Amino acid sequence: xxxxxxEEEAWHQxxxxxxxxxxxxxxxxxxxxxxxxxxxPYRHDMVAVLGETTGCLALPNLRDKMKHHPEGYRILxxxxxxxxxxxxxxxxxxxxxxxxxxxxxxxxxxxxxxxDTRMPPKFVDDEELAYVIQRYRxxxxxxxxxxxxxxxxxxxxxxxxxEAVQTGLPMCVLGAAFGPVRLSARKLQVLATELxxxxxxxxxxxxxxxxxxYEQRWEQPVESLREEIGIFPPP
Amino acid sequence: GRALLSxxxxxxxxxxxxxxxxxxxxxxxxxxxxxxREKIYQVFESVAKRYDVMNDSMTLGxxxxxxxxxxxKMNPSPGTLLLDVAGGTGDIAFRFINYVRSVRxxxxxxxxxxxxxxxxxxxxxxYQEDKFNxxxxxxxxxxxxNREMLKVGKQKAQHLGYSEGLSWVLGxxxxxxxxxxxxxxxxxxxxxxxVTRIDLxxxxxxxxxxxxxxxxxxxxxxxxxxxxxxxxxxxxxxxxPVLGEVIAGDWKSYQYLVESIRQFPPQEELKxxxxxxxxxxxxxxxxxxxxxxxxxxxxx
Numbered sequence: 001x002x003x004x005x006x007e008e009e010a011w012h013q014x015x016x017x018x019x020x021x022x023x024x025x026x027x028x029x030x031x032x033x034x035x036x037x038x039x040x041p042y043r044h045d046m047v048a049v050l051g052e053t054t055g056c057l058a059l060p061n062l063r064d065k066m067k068h069h070p071e072g073y074r075i076l077x078x079x080x081x082x083x084x085x086x087x088x089x090x091x092x093x094x095x096x097x098x099x100x101x102x103x104x105x106x107x108x109x110x111x112x113x114x115x116d117t118r119m120p121p122k123f124v125d126d127e128e129l130a131y132v133i134q135r136y137r138x139x140x141x142x143x144x145x146x147x148x149x150x151x152x153x154x155x156x157x158x159x160x161x162x163e164a165v166q167t168g169l170p171m172c173v174l175g176a177a178f179g180p181v182r183l184s185a186r187k188l189q190v191l192a193t194e195l196x197x198x199x200x201x202x203x204x205x206x207x208x209x210x211x212x213x214y215e216q217r218w219e220q221p222v223e224s225l226r227e228e229i230g231i232f233p234p235p
Numbered sequence: 236g237r238a239l240l241s242x243x244x245x246x247x248x249x250x251x252x253x254x255x256x257x258x259x260x261x262x263x264x265x266x267x268x269x270x271x272r273e274k275i276y277q278v279f280e281s282v283a284k285r286y287d288v289m290n291d292s293m294t295l296g297x298x299x300x301x302x303x304x305x306x307x308k309m310n311p312s313p314g315t316l317l318l319d320v321a322g323g324t325g326d327i328a329f330r331f332i333n334y335v336r337s338v339r340x341x342x343x344x345x346x347x348x349x350x351x352x353x354x355x356x357x358x359x360x361x362y363q364e365d366k367f368n369x370x371x372x373x374x375x376x377x378x379x380x381n382r383e384m385l386k387v388g389k390q391k392a393q394h395l396g397y398s399e400g401l402s403w404v405l406g407x408x409x410x411x412x413x414x415x416x417x418x419x420x421x422x423x424x425x426x427x428x429x430v431t432r433i434d435l436x437x438x439x440x441x442x443x444x445x446x447x448x449x450x451x452x453x454x455x456x457x458x459x460x461x462x463x464x465x466x467x468x469x470x471x472x473x474x475x476p477v478l479g480e481v482i483a484g485d486w487k488s489y490q491y492l493v494e495s496i497r498q499f500p501p502q503e504e505l506k507x508x509x510x511x512x513x514x515x516x517x518x519x520x521x522x523x524x525x526x527x528x529x530x531x532x533x534x535x
Contacts, residue, residue, distance in 0.1 A: 019486055019487075022473065025473055028474060028477040029477050029480060029481070032477055032478070032480075032481035033480075035481075036482075043484075045484050049481075122486070
């Protein structure tokens with residue numbers, strides 16, 4: 001019975017918030033979310049949906065990179081989450097200047113952002129991969145911190161270039177390619193001549209950023225962490 | 236009840252039409268009556284602001300034609316008192332007002348033509364009298380259970396300039412806040428599907444209509460043509476929730492929508508339910524091969 005199959009599918013939830021989708025639905029979602037994300041850049045949920053529906057190759061790849069790395073493996077086992085409720089913001093703020101924790105808190109305050117605004121995954125049909133994409137989203141602000149980039153359009157595009165090289169997620173590639181269309185000519189020049197080449201070089205040189213257990217490295221100086229990962233100093 | 240024994244069209248036995256014991260359907264989920272009301276309220280609260288945009292996207296604008304046909308079928312004359320239940324964002328109410336206004340205008344034009352030999356004074360007096368009666372005393376009461384939908388409706392009315400002959404009432408189709416024998420016409424467009432006890436809604440419709448009053452229901456129904464049915468299912472289940480997610484950021488509400496359409500009684504069954512409530516001359520008209528149907532009945 002068609003309806004019974006539909007009913008089963010509806011209860012095939014692999015994790016809270018999971019919405020099972022057919023290949024056709026995923027294709028339509030990918031196309032629709034891409035168009036909507038370009039049309040209305042404030043629809044961050046569309047960027048998230050695009051990432052989920054197009055990540056079927058990149059996500060398993062990332063997961064495997066994590067699995068074969070001791071620190072990444074631990075992250076996959078312990079499933080840490082970066083949320084205001086799990087972070088001790090006061091303690092991090094008290095850490096010395098230049099440390100990861102202190103700079104991260106500074107970044108959140110200056111840009112007036114919070115780690116709790118990341119969308120939970122809906123359309124990823126594997127529970128572990130859902131965590132991987134969730135981790136990627138939650139680590140995004142730390143990328144900003146490590147790269148020293150603000151959350152304006154220019155900064156976001158630079159981070160997207162870095163993430164595109166690092167993760168291979170089509171959503172990052174699209175964001176990196178189309179993001180710049182809304183920038184002024186002057187900013188485009190800086191982007192093209194200095195920032196993007198640096199972001200690409202760093203992205204290629206760096207080890208996988210998802211393999212760092214950031215929550216255990218708050219005291220580490222940002223510069224030392226950059227060196228360890230392989231990110232070149234920002235221009 | 237009758238609905239439980241009717242031949243099934245795929246839907247799981249206990250979920251058709253009325254509640255079987257304490258369990259009912261919410262789309263394809265099993266829930267209690269109270270849960271269903273709660274969930275449906277939340278769906279419409281969530282979609283209210285994007286309701287009109289989504290209707291246009293999902294039906295490619297065709298819902299406007301369906302609603303036009305409903306009002307034309309109603310063919311209201313000036314002086315009609317209409318109750319539009321589950322009228323939310325006002326689509327039927329505004330069309331009703333437009334219709335009676337144009338009928339009224341034609342009436343006035345005819346009257347003026349007949350008065351060719353009057354003095355200017357007499358013509359002026361005639362005109363003054365009728366000018367303040369552009370609707371000819373027609374009135375529409377929009378009743379909806381959902382505050383958000385009413386809010387959107389009121390804003391739309393203000394924006395489009397509708398004020399005369401229009402009122403908004405918060406109320407439940409299963410228990411209407413109106414006296415007996417009050418209205419000339421009762422409409423419910425794309426609303427009865429969301430009512431938890433359809434039989435009660437039909438009884439209430441009967442109660443508040445005047446003798447001679449008409450019941451009109453516009454609702455998604457069943458497509459019997461097998462090929463068309465498959466295409467319709469494909470479009471409903473594959474495309475509509477995606478549209479919901481992309482346009483409104485709300486997959487679940489639109490998933491509910493397409494499921495609730497499948498759970499709703501087909502044409503003949505609904506006709507029987509309307510007859511059960513006491514209506515006579517009950518009939519239905521399929522639009523677009525049964526994707527939508529208009530049911531009509533009279534209180535004698």
